[in-house]
Each structure stands twice: as structure tokens, then as C-alpha cells.
Amino acid sequence: MKKALVISNMYPSKEHLAYGIFVKNQVEQLEQEGIETLLAVNTNPATGKKNVLLKYLKWAQNFMRVFRANKRNISLTHSHYVFPSGLFSYYLKKRYNIPYIVTAHGGDINKMAKKSGQIRQFTEKILQSADHVIAVGEELATTIETVFNVASDKITVMSMGIDRTVFKEAPDKKQYATQLGMDPEKTNFLFVGNIIREKGVGELVQAFTKLSESMPGKAALYCVGSTKDANFTNEVKELAKGNAAIHFIEPMPQHELAHYFQAADVFVLPSYIEGLGLVALEAMSCGTPVIASDVGGLHYMLADGVGVLVPPKDAILLQLALENAVKEGIPVNEARVNELLETHDSKNIIARLKDLYTIYAK
Template sequence: MPRHIVIDVRRLGDFGIGTYIRNLVQALARHDKESRYTLVTLPKHSEELAGLGPKFRTAEYSRPDTDVLQNAAFPFFLRGLHPDLVHIPLNSVPYWLQRPYVVTIHDMSSLLYPARGDVRGAMHQERYRRGAARAERIIAVSHSTRRDIESFMRIPTERIRTIYSAPDPVFAQEPDTSQDQQILQRYSIQPPFILYAGTIRPQKNVPRLVEAFAVIRSELENHPLFGQLKLVIIGDELSRYPAVRRAVVATRVEPFVRFLGFVPLNTLKVFYRAATIFAFPSLHEGFGLAPLEAMACGTPVVASDVPALVEAVGDAAELVTPDNLFDVARGLRSVLLDENRRRELSQIGRTRAQRFDWDDTARSVLDVYREITS
């Protein structure tokens, strides 16, 4: 009998984690000829998961993993699928989940930057810790995240495996730029602009990016190339994070900052290619997927010098101290005004992004599955 692996893929549509789920299951389909898989999905994602092959099937479950009631009901749903192993590919393990299971931990932000300070937030943190403690194996997406897991949750080293993620291959494909101008016009945006893409949670440090942008905008107001420089922010619904809007108003750069919310993958690729700089001054990361996506598109990157980002981007980005406004501004300014530096970062960034590959990720994840089920 082939081993039966069940993977929770309900976050397929999310920023970041969706990239992980989509590319992991596609790579597993290419490399695992001996297991059978059930992908537990929200009904709206079933069509996207078709075509993975005869060893893959979907099981629809209508409650998202953010639903409180699912923590009680979901384990019973999974038990009815009779898995040999369950993979929860994000930091959200429901109570009473049967073992064995493996969980992927992408970062420690839920513990370091809790979104809520009430009872529900405390329950989430407890579930986070309990889920990791009971896991047969934990996949950490970087050595930095692995060290955080060991330090904050006291998980034994032998139960943690470091397996890197990778940019979506779509970003490294030979670009068809015929529609780029039309897409930018649809959003009423023209270069030059600095781009940020990702969630807008507090640890992402977007207000500091806005403040640094305001500093260099005032300096470059009469610059022949960058006098109309803009900041484009792609990510969460802005209303959930009023600190970002307050920073824009306080620094008086409203006419030069655009918030686009989430955009489709192919649209995001256009913005990466068109950006003069991709800026990512995060205070805490588990890996650094967005900077690598930008690098795969040939976009120069300015990123914070936190351990996980340094591990991901190496020397292929301009590094800044994220809690120092003037150092963030320095990094943006130095790359923006130095064409040779931009060209250099573009070239070495592409090379750096190529070091991360989903086929390598899938083979390593498969080794974990075999280790547990053998």
C-alpha cells in the first residue's frame, strides 16, 4: 500500500504561504511516484488543484483555518481521510490533531508580534506552541527560523529540519513585456517608483519605509530623473493597519504613495520588473521570499539586515538597519542614485535567486515524509 499523505492547502490564495503550498504540491507531483495525496482545500481552490496527476485528489472543507470552530471539527474531518501522515504547511495546527503530523513554520511572528492581546490571542499562541511541541517533525524555512524555534519553543534540534522555500518559477521566466505598459496604465502608475510587496503587519515596518521615502523625496524634489518618484505598496487591506496611513499623512506624501492591495501573480511580476528598487525593511522574517522574487525579476533590492533576510539574499542586496530611519533612507538613496550599483544588484540578484529551487525543496520534504512513515 502506498503511503497516504494529507496536506492542508486551504491557504492557497494567501500572500507568501500560497506560493509555498502551490509550488510544493506541484513539485511533489513531479518527484513522488510512490505516495498518494489528499489535498484539503476550500471549495474555491479545487479547480486550481486539478491536473496534478492520478495520485492526487482533493477533499473540500468549507471552514478556513482562522475559524475557531474548525479547531474542534477539522481533526475529525482529517481522521475520516485515514492518512498515514498529515502536513500542516503553516504555523496553525488545530487542537486534537491526530499524530503523526509535520508542520512547516515560516517565522515566529505570531509569538514575537501577536496580533491580539485578548483571550483569543492567548489561545492562538497556546495552539501555536502546542502544535509545534506535538509535531513529529518541524520544517523550518531557514536556519534563522530553526534557531528561533529552538530558543522560543524549546523544541529538540533532532526534530527540526531546515528546508528552504524558493521564489515562484513564474518570476524567473523569460518576460513577455508586451502587456506591461497596459497593466501599469490600468493602475495609473508609471516609473520611477519604489515597490514594496507583502503583508502590512507591524513587523513588516512599512511606516518606517514611508518615512524613509518621505526623506528622499524631499531631497530629490528637483531631480531630473526622480523628481516624480513614487512609492507603490502591494499587500493587505490598508484599513486593518492604520499606522501606515498615519505615516503617509504625517509625512505629507499622499500624492506620491499608492496602495494597491493584493494583485494577481502575473501583475505582481510586471510591478517587480518596472520598479526602480524593491524595498523590504522588515523587522523580522522567517526567510525572505519577496526579495528573492524581486531578484528573480532582475530588480535591485534594499533589505533589512535581520538574520533570515541576510541568509536569503546574501550580498546580493543593499542591507540596512530597519529600526534606523536614516539608514533605511541611506540605502534607498545610494541604490537609487547609482546606476552602476543598480545594474550590479540586478545581475547578482538574479544569480542569487537561482540558488533556491522547488524541486530541491520537494525532495527534502519527501525525505521527511519517508523518515516519519517508514
């Protein structure tokens, strides 16, 4: 095939390392496997109506520049996030008959499509006109099929994959904890993700604060993530005020982040919605058990004794899960975890994605 044009409304930069990092990882893995790619991506995470309009206008201009310069060399486009990224793929298919694959990540279906009737219509058109749809989780695939009327044989469930050469178990968890300034005698909880309401960070801080009161000195909480909403971040930090066992850490390159996964005793992901929850897989790949909300792809991933599921938005039940982890640890079905990690290994994901590219490329 010629080149694949990858379109994404989230892509990292030097200033914003974690912004859509999974898309960048996949692009680099495709390049390593001999698939030439072109990029039409937005690297600006700014929010607010005016900022969003300006950054998307700049992104659209960049998209047109890239397309015009490479028009004859594009075999297909691959959009990450159905709306707005998929609009560009939809346009190129209608105007130039260029085939496209679109990956639904969760927020685009469970949140963005519900913002307005017009966005929902665009979402449906993009999904139905795609040559193939990738859903990062099972529940997401079911929603796309039943709510947006997309034929099941046009949908593949496939995560973005985990790089198990980066996310791997540490020889000595306590030693890694000490190196990062953690107390290896405590139960060290870790959260990784944007500091936003939908990730359940408020409930996590509330639950951990109660845990600190009932079991003083027994645990610490490390939250690694970027501020998306300054007001909410301040609200969360106010909740955590006075608790020296709660630490907020800025995003970092993935090879450094892996050390936190390796050092932590328990990973916690109390999201309200989650297409898959790739960070939970990264934690498991580092030998760290998971407590997470019983939502989206996490419901399937952590079934069969893989992890602990709690209802979303419930700080009390989350507190009980944290307390149980401190007292008893988290028993894990190792065989099922290994099966999951093999399925989601980025090498296997890229092989499957290459097959799709070959099938649909022009």
C-alpha cells in the same frame, strides 16, 4: 504513501488572493509531483478577538470533517505555522499516532509564541512532539533549537520556494514599467506585503517622503498589499497624502504581481521581523535588487553583496539607502544571487519535501 493532510491557518480564496498564497503554491506543486493532499485550512483573514474565535471554530469543525471522512487514508499531516495549526497535528499524533511535520514561518515563533505563557508552552510541545520541523530561515532554525529545545537533527532549513517560471526577468524592464503606468525614467521602488506596522510600511513612507523632498521627481513608490488593520492603513495613507509619487495597490494574482517585480528598479522590505522574506527572493528572481531590514532570514539572504541591509525601524537610514539607490544603483553579487535562487527554486524544495514525506509517512 497515502495522502498528506495539509493544515494551515492561512490559505487564499477568491476574495483574499495573497492570504497564505505560498501554502497553496506548495500544495499545488506537491500534487503535480504525485503527492495526494487533503486540506484543512482557514481562508478567512478577519481580525479582532470575536472574529478570530469564530473563524477558528469554523476551521476546527472543517478539520474534524476532513479527518473523519479520510481517517484511513492519511499517512501524515503537515502543519503550516506552529501555533495554532500545529495543535491539530499534535492532537492527531497523540490520539491516533499519525506522524506530522510542522513548518515554522517566523511570526509563529517570533511573535505568536510571545503572546502568552500558554501559547509558548503549546508551541514548545508542538515542536518537540513533531516528527520533523521545517524552519524557513537559518535564524529561525537556531531559535527553535536553542529556545524551544528541539534537536538540531530534527530541523531542516527550507523555504517555501519560488516558482521561477513565474518570477523571471523581463526582456525589457523599462517596457514593462511603461505598460504598468510607471515612468521608466524614474527609479521605481516596490514594496509587496501586508500593509501592517511590522512590515515597516510607516518607515518606508516616511523615508520615501524625505527622498521626494531632497530629490524631487526622481523616484516613485508602489506598495502592493492588503489592509489588515484599517486604522494603520489610514495612518500610512495620511503620511503619504499629497505625494503623487506614492501608490497603494490591492493584491493581485501572482502572474500579475510578477510584472511589478519585473518592472521595478528596486524592491524594498523594511520589516521588523521576517522568518525568511520570500518576496525578496521573488524580486531577485525577476532581476530586481533588494533593500531590506537586517532581521531574521534577510540577514543571511542579503549578505555577501546580494542586497542592501538597513536597521529595522530606522526611517533615516532607510532614506539614505533609497537615495543611494537613485544616485548609484545597487551593485549585486550575481554569482551569489544565482546560487540562492537555485537553492530556493520550488522544484528543488518540493524534491526535498517529498523525501521528508517518504521518511516520516505512516
